[in-house]
Amino acid sequence: MSEAYDVVVIGAGNAAMAAAMSAHEEGASIVVLEKAPKEFRGGNTRFAGGLFRVSFQKREQIDKVCEKNGNPDEVNMPVYTNDDFYNDVQRVAGGQSDDELLRFMVENSLDAVQWMTDIGVNLNYNKLSALKKDADGRTDVPKGGPVRSVGDGIGLSNDWFDVVDKAGIPVHYETAALDFVRNDSGKVTGVLVRGPEGERVIDAKATVVANGGFHSSPAMRTAYLGQEWCNVKIRGTRYNTGEIIRAAVDRGAEAFGDWSGCHATPIDLDAPQYGDFELTDKTNRLSYPFSVMVNLNGDRFVDEGEDIKFNTYAKTGRAILNQPFGVAFQIFDQKNVPYFEPRYKTGKPVQADTLEDLAKGIAERYKPLEFNVENCLKTLEEYQKAVVADKEFVPDMKDGNSTKGLALEKTNWALKLDTPPYLCYAATCGLTFTFGGVKTNIEAEIIDINGKRIEGLWGAGECQGGFFYNNYPAGSGLTRGTVYGRIAGRNAATYAKRNA
Ligand SMILES: Cc1cc2nc3c(=O)[nH]c(=O)nc-3n(C[C@H](O)[C@H](O)[C@H](O)COP(=O)(O)OP(=O)(O)OC[C@H]3O[C@@H](n4cnc5c(N)ncnc54)[C@H](O)[C@@H]3O)c2cc1C
Incomplete structure (x- = not known):
């Protein structure tokens, strides 16, 4: 029996779940593919500290994000402007971060975390990273890291699965995307997967790649980061092995960003x-x-x-x-x-x-x-x-x-x-995770070597190259996943509707 959806989302981490939910808001039929068994689901997101780097002009904007879970009287928080966020990433990246991709992430960071909380993910003030309190006992939340998911990464991941479950979006576990199915013109029309019953094709009008990076593949680590990385300890999931990034590149996507770099x-x-x-x-x-x-x-x-x-x-x-x-x-x-x-x-x-x-x-x-x-x-x-x-x-x-x-x-x-x-x-x-990935534009479309979009294919999260080089300011990974997952899901759903 053939299986068909408007949107297939590869992965079940923060970026994937944001993509699934925003596609759902557009009325698309969706399936989420998770390579891991259910007990190990959720990717690096589940291991994360849950810190989100977010820029904001007024303190009240963060109070609103945290209104379900926090008490504004317990914290002090310096304003963190778009320029602050942009400059912090560029400073540690030696100015190499893709200007357009980064600016889009920064400018949409507040809206993205507000959206997450509106749909049911719990965020609170980031008291955990604070080093001191003021004389009145208020916690000094560090500049740039205003919010954290309740229950850290585990809480974040649980919230996402609850939200997706309530929306009626199916998640197929132990189901790894192996490759893309394409028609004669190169448009992606589905995904070849390996699941518990063997290999099969899932047809999709639109596919969102949100499979994380390649940090858990010793072969890719050795090839791209260098031989000293072969036996390194991994802080997060063992399932981000990069095969679908490689498949995308083999099918024409531009390999982009710092492939020799990692967090x-x-x-x-x-x-x-x-x-x-x-x-x-x-x-x-x-x-x-x-x-x-x-x-x-x-x-x-x-x-x-x-x-x-x-x-x-x-x-x-x-x-x-x-x-x-x-x-x-x-x-x-x-x-x-x-x-x-x-x-x-x-x-x-x-x-x-x-x-x-x-x-x-x-x-x-x-x-x-x-x-x-x-x-x-x-x-x-x-x-x-x-x-x-x-x-x-x-x-x-x-x-x-x-x-x-x-x-x-x-x-x-x-x-x-x-x-x-x-x-x-x-x-x-x-x-923690690798920096190299595929090239996307600010619509989260995956781009080929000639600068043209690969039709039917979007990418979000760790699999996107071009943001981080050499170093990384804390809390930017989750923010990137939410911002670009949201846009990828929305655009994939709109495309699927147009091509119904
Ligand atoms: C210990 C630790 C702490 C961290 N703390 C923070 C923090 O506080 N703040 C922050 O911003 N960032 C933090 N990070 C980084 C952050 O967790 C990641 O950058 C972010 O979660 C990546 O989200 P993602 O959705 O792109 O990938 P992931 O969350 O890794 O999700 C990828 C998903 O794809 C699945 N998958 C992989 N290959 C396939 C395939 N072929 N087919 C189907 N599914 C596949 C995986 O199983 C997984 O479900 C931390 C990371 C770690 C490990």
């Missing part, structure tokens, strides 16, 4: 190989701006205090991967502890009353890695001598407390390690 963060050295629904994003080790971070040789290898963590965390995983055995040790004293991310509670630090004992304790705990105690102590001694600490310590803004005289300075939050007991958290690189 990769410091995570607990003991984190599992793939994302875990108990831990989700809680394996992150992102308080390193306050630490002295050394590799197995005992050498520092980055300016830990280059910027606030939101602006460096997505590239610091790569920096760790490039160290011997891809390992780093974050060393703190008790002055840092109040500013630890709560997720450090999931780790087991090495602890000691002197720096010498701490270094020995690291060597003992991680014996097979042969940590260089002597050189670590030399590095720490040089660091201590170079600390100036002539400014007020401000945890959530660059405070200018820099070392002076080191070959590699720590340029902010550089305080002496002088308050025992000292702590060390061991970290490695955790790959």
Whole structure:
């Protein structure tokens, strides 16, 4: 029996669900294809912290987004303009982000999150990322990250499945899209899938690709990111293996963006190989701006205090991967502890009353890695001598407390390690998602090498290239998925209606 829909959506993450719901609003018949079994559904979205980067002109606009779940009197929040958002992405991308795609995402970010809440997804103020409260006990929500889904990524994913279920949209589990079916003129008319009963074709007037990136394919990681990425730990889903991105490119879509780049963060050295629904994003080790971070040789290898963590965390995983055995040790004293991310509670630090004992304790705990105690102590001694600490310590803004005289300075939050007991958290690189994908335009149409749309095909979310290069400002991935998923679904449905 043949199966036919107006719109087929490939994937069941944030971008896919936004596409499915906006196609539904246009009256289309839809099916969602999820490669994972039901218990592992939801893609990277389900592992996410649930932070959305959103620009807004007036505080009340965010209050409205959060009105179902939050109390505006409990938070302070600086305005974050479209220019702020645009400039933050371009700054960390070295100006390479596609101007038009990025601007469209930024300018539609507020409207998109408001739409999500209007249709039943729960968002609230992002209190979790805050580092401090004001004198009246109000939480200072960090600039640029105003909202978070209730229940983080798990809550977000559950909300999306509830919303889609209520709309009567079927989700086919364990059903992987393998390829596109096309007619003689190259127009996509359906999808070849592999499901529990074998291979079959699902006919569709319009197809939305929302299958995430290729971070879970060791073959694609090695081919595009480089050989050192072959065995890296994965922070999220094991199902984003990129085959449908490759199929799109093989059928003429332009491969676009930073195919050698990815989002990769410091995570607990003991984190599992793939994302875990108990831990989700809680394996992150992102308080390193306050630490002295050394590799197995005992050498520092980055300016830990280059910027606030939101602006460096997505590239610091790569920096760790490039160290011997891809390992780093974050060393703190008790002055840092109040500013630890709560997720450090999931780790087991090495602890000691002197720096010498701490270094020995690291060597003992991680014996097979042969940590260089002597050189670590030399590095720490040089660091201590170079600390100036002539400014007020401000945890959530660059405070200018820099070392002076080191070959590699720590340029902010550089305080002496002088308050025992000292702590060390061991970290490695955790790959979050890949940056390369297919080219789309602002209508989310997938574009071929000649700049022409591939008829019948739209793309949204991680599978879209051209946004992020080298680095990434937190919260932009979910926002991109909602903005472009929404537009992809709407356009696919309108196209299907026109071609009924
Ligand atoms: C630990 C962690 C924390 C994060 N925290 C945040 C955060 O706080 N804020 C933020 O903005 N971003 C965050 N991100 C990134 C963010 O989660 C992703 O960028 C975003 O969820 C991607 O959404 P998506 O819909 O494009 O892809 P996904 O959510 O990954 O969905 C892809 C879907 O496609 C399915 N699929 C794949 N291949 C096929 C196929 N061939 N056929 C059928 N289905 C297929 C997958 O099973 C999955 O359901 C985080 C990611 C991780 C891993």
